Amino acid sequence: MSTSTLPVFSAAEAGRRRLHARRKRNNVVAIALALAAMAFGIFWLVWILVETVRLGIGGLSLSLFTEMTPPPQAETGGLANAIFGSLAMVTMATLLGTPIGILAGIYLAEYGQRGWLGSLTRFINDILLSAPSIVIGLFIYSVVVARMKTFSGWAGVLALALIVIPVVIRTTENMLSLIPNALREAAYALGTPKWRVITTVTLRSARAGVITGILLAFARIAGETAPLLFTALSNQFWTSDLAQPMASLPVTIFKFAMSPYENWQQLAWAGVFLITLGVLILNVVARTFFRNRI
Amino acid sequence: MAATFPPTPFRREEGKIRADMKNRPPAARRVSPWADVIFSALAHGAAWLTLALLAGILISLVVGAAPAIRAYGLSFLWTSEWDPVQNRYGGLVMIYGTLMTSFIALLIAVPVSFGIALFLTELSPLWLKRPLGTAIELLAAVPSIVYGMWGLLVFSPILSRFVQQPLQATFKDVPLLGSLFSGPPVGIGLLSAGIILAIMVIPFIAAVMRDVFEVTPPMLKESAYALGSTTWEVVWKVVLPYTKTGVVGGIMLGLGRAIGETMAVTFVIGNFNQLNSLSLFEAANSITSALANEFGEAAPGLHQASLIYLGLVLFLITFVVLAISKLLLRQLKKREGLVA
Numbered sequence: 001m002s003t004s005t006l007p008v009f010s011a012a013e014a015g016r017r018r019l020h021a022r023r024k025r026n027n028v029v030a031i032a033l034a035l036a037a038m039a040f041g042i043f044w045l046v047w048i049l050v051e052t053v054r055l056g057i058g059g060l061s062l063s064l065f066t067e068m069t070p071p072p073q074a075e076t077g078g079l080a081n082a083i084f085g086s087l088a089m090v091t092m093a094t095l096l097g098t099p100i101g102i103l104a105g106i107y108l109a110e111y112g113q114r115g116w117l118g119s120l121t122r123f124i125n126d127i128l129l130s131a132p133s134i135v136i137g138l139f140i141y142s143v144v145v146a147r148m149k150t151f152s153g154w155a156g157v158l159a160l161a162l163i164v165i166p167v168v169i170r171t172t173e174n175m176l177s178l179i180p181n182a183l184r185e186a187a188y189a190l191g192t193p194k195w196r197v198i199t200t201v202t203l204r205s206a207r208a209g210v211i212t213g214i215l216l217a218f219a220r221i222a223g224e225t226a227p228l229l230f231t232a233l234s235n236q237f238w239t240s241d242l243a244q245p246m247a248s249l250p251v252t253i254f255k256f257a258m259s260p261y262e263n264w265q266q267l268a269w270a271g272v273f274l275i276t277l278g279v280l281i282l283n284v285v286a287r288t289f290f291r292n293r294i
Numbered sequence: 295m296a297a298t299f300p301p302t303p304f305r306r307e308e309g310k311i312r313a314d315m316k317n318r319p320p321a322a323r324r325v326s327p328w329a330d331v332i333f334s335a336l337a338h339g340a341a342w343l344t345l346a347l348l349a350g351i352l353i354s355l356v357v358g359a360a361p362a363i364r365a366y367g368l369s370f371l372w373t374s375e376w377d378p379v380q381n382r383y384g385g386l387v388m389i390y391g392t393l394m395t396s397f398i399a400l401l402i403a404v405p406v407s408f409g410i411a412l413f414l415t416e417l418s419p420l421w422l423k424r425p426l427g428t429a430i431e432l433l434a435a436v437p438s439i440v441y442g443m444w445g446l447l448v449f450s451p452i453l454s455r456f457v458q459q460p461l462q463a464t465f466k467d468v469p470l471l472g473s474l475f476s477g478p479p480v481g482i483g484l485l486s487a488g489i490i491l492a493i494m495v496i497p498f499i500a501a502v503m504r505d506v507f508e509v510t511p512p513m514l515k516e517s518a519y520a521l522g523s524t525t526w527e528v529v530w531k532v533v534l535p536y537t538k539t540g541v542v543g544g545i546m547l548g549l550g551r552a553i554g555e556t557m558a559v560t561f562v563i564g565n566f567n568q569l570n571s572l573s574l575f576e577a578a579n580s581i582t583s584a585l586a587n588e589f590g591e592a593a594p595g596l597h598q599a600s601l602i603y604l605g606l607v608l609f610l611i612t613f614v615v616l617a618i619s620k621l622l623l624r625q626l627k628k629r630e631g632l633v634a
Binding site: 023024026027029030031033034035036037038040041042044045048051052055100101103104106107108110111112117118120121123124125126127128130131132133134135136138139141142143162165166169193194195196198219220222223224225226229230233250253254257258265268269272275276279280283287 | 329330332333334336337338339340341342343344345347348350351354355357358405406407408409410412413414417418426428429430431432433435436437438439440441442443444446447448493496497500524525526527529530547550551553554555556557560561582585586589590602605608609612613616617620
């Protein structure tokens with residue numbers, strides 16, 4: 001093919017060789033940069049996780065779960081009220097938001113595949129999915145807190161539920177649309193009314209995916225701070241009454257981390273470790289559960 | 295039962311005793327019609343609730359911001375004075391902070407996400423694809439308060455010592471860059487917030503880019519390879535032009551996320567309500583950090599209304615960016631024939 005065996009090279013040949021060399025070099029540079037980008041991404045994840053473990057694991061002890069949030073520069077203290085508040089509000093919010101989300105997801109997958117209401121709802125849902133969570137907090141403040149004239153755990157629950165709903169709608173709709181139509185048609189052919197087809201055939205087949213979506217929504221709101229800042233506020237003391245302002249782990253971490261007190265920062269790191277551990281475990285469990293069941 | 299054509303109505307044969315199975319018509323099953331109606335109403339109602347939510351958010355923001363809108367009108371967007379003592383407010387500092395940190399975040403995140411997507415679709419061996427993809431998704435799952443705290447207590451001292459101080463020393467006398475890198479190099483400010491936002495936004499943009507790169511028809515890529523293209527040439531000249539609407543849609547999705555991010559930015563941006571110089575090292579404020587810091591203690595009246603006005607501006611910007619992103623991604627899907 002090439003005339004390299006001849007002692008004299010033409011100018012075109014030399015030009016072609018230069019072009020090939022340049023293309024090859026560009027390719028190698030691009031591949032190296034892509035590898036570097038991948039390493040860059042992994043590096044940040046590893047660094048953040050390592051630092052969280054290193055700085056947070058020292059603060060882990062039984063008192064973390066049994067004692068209340070302390071005043072600054074106190075000797076002892078824990079995060080018991082914050083942990084309880086977070087668990088209570090996140091659980092209630094998931095319980096509140098999931099049925100609404102599943103019903104709307106059922107609408108999008110079973111009733112609204114065509115038509116303007118379905119497309120509009122899908123569009124609005126995707127926007128609400130990525131909307132700033134602090135705006136949700138502002139909304140609940142104007143509607144609930146200003147009316148009730150008090151911050152409360154219920155306002156925090158409502159704000160978190162508003163974040164759960166779009167996530168559950170999206171995953172439910174995706175999972176339900178994956179179920180083949182033949183299954184539905186077989187059920188219809190046996191004389192099943194539509195609502196029973198949806199609940200006992202379609203939803204039941206898709207339940208692994210729907211449960212995964214609920215777990216992922218749970219993990220997402222467990223780490224949310226901004227919606228709780230001016231709905232549930234915070235509370236130095238223990239309360240199990242959702243009508244009172246309630247402490248929550250993210251808001252407590254926010255308050256403690258920005259302070260100059262040593263014991264508060266130590267507790268904040270322990271809290272960060274707990275949240276990260278919980279969220280990552282939930283994510284990994286949800287994904288492996290889904291992969292094994294589907 | 296004997297089959298007859300045309301079907302004759304059932305008639306019990308007189309005087310003869312027959313087995314039930316042959317004579318009795320099947321018991322009529324009464325299917326209650328109301329169960330279907332109620333279920334359908336519930337499903338429709340849930341969909342309407344979602345729409346009502348968006349409308350409710352918009353209306354409550356507008357109502358809450360009404361005093362500030364009446365007092366300032368649109369000039370709120372370019373006034374920079376923020377004075378709670380004298381009750382004079384202007385949102386320019388926050389809006390500039392939000393836009394600038396998002397711009398820095400995109401500047402870093404877009405090339406990196408492109409590299410990650412390129413690696414995951416073209417270069418990585420099959421056994422590495424799933425773990426690396428999961429690792430990038432875990433980066434998205436980490437709560438933003440972890441980023442904020444890590445950013446403030448671990449990242450900013452290192453940024454200050456190894457990046458900001460050398461940058462300041464190098465560019466001290468250069469005219470434009472010098473003023474970009476002036477200011478106290480303590481590790482907080484617009485640059486810090488921008489870098490941390492970039493790390494937060496990378497998984498979103500990378501995930502969308504990877505998904506759209508994977509829907510390129512393999513035939514296009516194989517034709518290019520058959521003609522002797524290198525991997526880079528296939529991606530740059532075949533895959534990217536084919537998926538460019540999707541790529542831009544993914545970038546706008548990342549932009550929408552970056553604009554609305556609160557906790558990570560609040561920790562490291564410095565919370566300073568003035569705009570004194572072009573410097574990236576100066577403390578600043580963004581809409582979300584201003585809301586997070588000041589709303590809890592804002593006196594009802596013009597202060598609170600101005601903060602809600604800022605929230606309204608933020609929501610409108612995010613709405614527009616996300617709507618454009620959705621339309622662009624839908625455009626790509628249409629080309630694929632996945633959407634009517």
